[in-house]
Amino acid sequence: MIKCNIAFTGLDSTENPYPGLSVVRSIKDSGEFEGKAVALTYDSLCTGVYQHNLIDEVYLVPFPSESEELLFSRIAEINAKTKIDVIMPCLDSEIATYARLSKRLKSIGISVLVPTEDSVKMRSKIFLQEFCEKHKISYPKSFLINDPNQIDFHAAALHYPLLLKGSIIDSAKANNSIEAHVFFNRLANEWGLPLIIQECLDGEEYDIALLADRGSNVVANVAMKKIGITERGKAYAGAIIASREFDELARKVVRALKWEGPMELELMKNTNLNKTYIIEINARFPMWIYASVAAGANLPLLGLKLALGKEVKPPPYSRRKKDIMFVRIVEDSFCNIKYLAQLNFKGEISWNKVKCLSKNLLT
Amino acid sequence: MAKRVDDFRNVVVRIPATITAEVAEGKNGFLFDSNSGRVYALNSSASFIFSKIREGLSLSEIAKQLTSRYNIDFNLAVSDVEDFLYQLKEFNIGYDE
Numbered sequence: 001m002i003k004c005n006i007a008f009t010g011l012d013s014t015e016n017p018y019p020g021l022s023v024v025r026s027i028k029d030s031g032e033f034e035g036k037a038v039a040l041t042y043d044s045l046c047t048g049v050y051q052h053n054l055i056d057e058v059y060l061v062p063f064p065s066e067s068e069e070l071l072f073s074r075i076a077e078i079n080a081k082t083k084i085d086v087i088m089p090c091l092d093s094e095i096a097t098y099a100r101l102s103k104r105l106k107s108i109g110i111s112v113l114v115p116t117e118d119s120v121k122m123r124s125k126i127f128l129q130e131f132c133e134k135h136k137i138s139y140p141k142s143f144l145i146n147d148p149n150q151i152d153f154h155a156a157a158l159h160y161p162l163l164l165k166g167s168i169i170d171s172a173k174a175n176n177s178i179e180a181h182v183f184f185n186r187l188a189n190e191w192g193l194p195l196i197i198q199e200c201l202d203g204e205e206y207d208i209a210l211l212a213d214r215g216s217n218v219v220a221n222v223a224m225k226k227i228g229i230t231e232r233g234k235a236y237a238g239a240i241i242a243s244r245e246f247d248e249l250a251r252k253v254v255r256a257l258k259w260e261g262p263m264e265l266e267l268m269k270n271t272n273l274n275k276t277y278i279i280e281i282n283a284r285f286p287m288w289i290y291a292s293v294a295a296g297a298n299l300p301l302l303g304l305k306l307a308l309g310k311e312v313k314p315p316p317y318s319r320r321k322k323d324i325m326f327v328r329i330v331e332d333s334f335c336n337i338k339y340l341a342q343l344n345f346k347g348e349i350s351w352n353k354v355k356c357l358s359k360n361l362l363t
Numbered sequence: 364m365a366k367r368v369d370d371f372r373n374v375v376v377r378i379p380a381t382i383t384a385e386v387a388e389g390k391n392g393f394l395f396d397s398n399s400g401r402v403y404a405l406n407s408s409a410s411f412i413f414s415k416i417r418e419g420l421s422l423s424e425i426a427k428q429l430t431s432r433y434n435i436d437f438n439l440a441v442s443d444v445e446d447f448l449y450q451l452k453e454f455n456i457g458y459d460e
Contacts, residue, residue: 238400241397241400242397
């Protein structure tokens with residue numbers, strides 16, 4: 001039994017859900033964890049923090065972009081109230097911040113399993129093409145653009161439809177020049193410049209979730225074929241697969257990036273060309289990570305053990321379960337609106353205390 | 364390419380271990396390839412043929428059974444089995460022994 005308290009981020013679960021809640025569920029359902037799940041959120045309307053069946057305490061924290069110093073101070077303040085042993089960051093945009101803060105967090109007794117800042121940077125959308133070229137990994141033709149006037153020039157080479165991507169997150173598929181200019185403005189306003197303009201590949205979409213240890217060895221990985229995809233390109237249904245090709249690709253990428261911690265590899269496979277392209281590398285577990293539990297390799301639990309410095313043995317290949325599919329559902333849950341007010345004004349909720357005082361969270 | 368009828372009689376097709384099948388004679392069926400993640404829907408005659416392949420029957424024997432089950436000409440049955448085998452091979456979910 002692992003006795004500790006874990007802080008999680010990335011708990012929003014709206015139309016583009018983040019993986020935080022899935023990571024919490026994976027660990028809590030393992031039966032090997034005894035402790036609190038502490039939610040760190042930047043926004044009081046982050047939906048996952050109201051899942052009081054999974055989350056024990058909630059704290060508002062400042063955005064890393066506001067000030068890393070403020071974020072560290074707030075975490076130290078929370079740590080003084082509720083001892084946090086491990087932080088499991090689940091948002092791409094904050095991994096570099098936690099990589100920079102990891103030594104200071106360690107000095108106050110908090111472990112974080114993250115790669116170095118350089119590794120995080122190398123796999124970012126801006127540098128991914130360079131990384132793939134260097135390591136002979138297929139990657140879609142792409143260009144960085146800073147000006148909407150560059151769209152038509154690159155579109156002549158890439159052809160429509162093409163993709164426009166924000167430098168950190170978000171993308172849009174443009175079918176013509178007019179759409180491309182509209183998407184350029186939206187993405188540039190939301191995420192800043194540069195943007196990536198990229199060819200739209202044909203093929204089947206796959207995803208690998210993996211965990212790497214401090215020596216950049218893949219402890220375990222689980223691969224999935226997307227069999228149901230939303231308009232935003234997110235899988236809402238998938239089939240777990242066992243592919244030696246993907247196992248080898250995962251090892252190659254982890255070694256090349258000198259990676260440590262969780263990772264998601266988004267892939268496109270074109271069987272006619274016999275090519276597998278890397279589309280994106282995310283520095284966190286994917287949203288569907290709870291399926292890794294069903295597949296016989298609980299990656300978040302293994303990640304927790306690694307973060308705590310425990311010895312981790314890869315689950316035997318033979319224990320991988322076949323024929324697993326996942327589907328994503330959306331459901332509403334309820335609590336009294338005073339807890340939204342409380343999170344806004346006090347900056348925290350202890351669901352454990354609330355449940356001790358009242359059996360009905362609607363009052 | 365599919366085999367000619369003369370070469371075809373004693374061929375037995377093997378299914379890779381990565382294929383999971385839910386098939387029953389006379390009913391629609393379903394295949395899942397745990398290597399590629401692809402799923403395939405089978406109509407009732409494809410499901411019939413697949414279930415016979417799994418029993419280890421030769422293709423000529425399967426064609427005979429298809430003839431009596433669906434009351435069709437033997438040559439048409441051979442052609443149907445050949446077509447199905449061709450598709451299995453195309454998707455890497457069946458190969459000649």
